[in-house]
Amino acid sequence: QNNLGNALHDSGAHDQAVKHYRRAIEINPNYAESYNNLGIALSNQGNSKEAIKYYKHALKIKHTYIEVLNNLGNAQKDLGKFNASIDSFKKALMIKPNFAEAHNNLGLTFHAQHDLEKAIKCFKNAIKYNEAYSEAYNNLGNAQQDYGNLNQALQNYKRAIKINPNYAEAYNNMGVVQNDKGTIGDAVENYKRAIKIDPKHTEAYRHLANL
DSSP, X not given: OHHHHHHHHHTTOHHHHHHHHHHHHHHOXXXXXXXXXXXXXXXXXXXXXXXXXXXXXXXXXXXTOHXXXXXXXXXXXXXXXXXXXXXXXXXXXXXXXXXXXXXXXXXXXXXXXXXXXHHHHHHHHHHHHOTTOHHHHHHHHHHHHHHTOHHHHHHHHHHHHHHOXXXXXXXHHHHHHHHHHTOHHHHHHHHHHHHHHOTTOHHHHHHHHHO
16 A cells, blocks of 8 residues: 555655555554655645654654655744754754755755855755765755855855756846846746746746846
């Protein structure tokens, strides 16, 4: 049931995945992975509140399950429970200090709290432990942009794109910085690149319309 749930989840059939993960828990109530997978499927449905319940149940079974702590932190962040979210990410990092994804997500939480210095430090730590982490470079660029370090932000968006040439969000963000710097032609080019990669990128359309 758990493996079937995984296959359904991977195919985007989250409702069916939830059903099979629940069945897997009924069959084996002590299998932490089923609780984690159910939590992920519920989070993908936008039901972070219920997901948290299952992540916590998984942690009762397996206290050092770092992926669950990371997922719990993300669900808490989505609900605006930033202090709880920070605590979950830090617990994961106490167990595995080089957990790049937890560093990145901790940075996103600090950024949501407008604590840019801590956010920048976390994103740099994520990159330290995973030099090919394009999302962390993009997030670092966003934090630096908000901090007013436009040149550094631009460089990190470029690094994100070098790792992932189809990273529409990074092209859009690079366009925003170029617009702020007054290089409008470059901004237009990057907004168009973002739209070419992702024709549903509403922000890039909006930025183009506002020029």
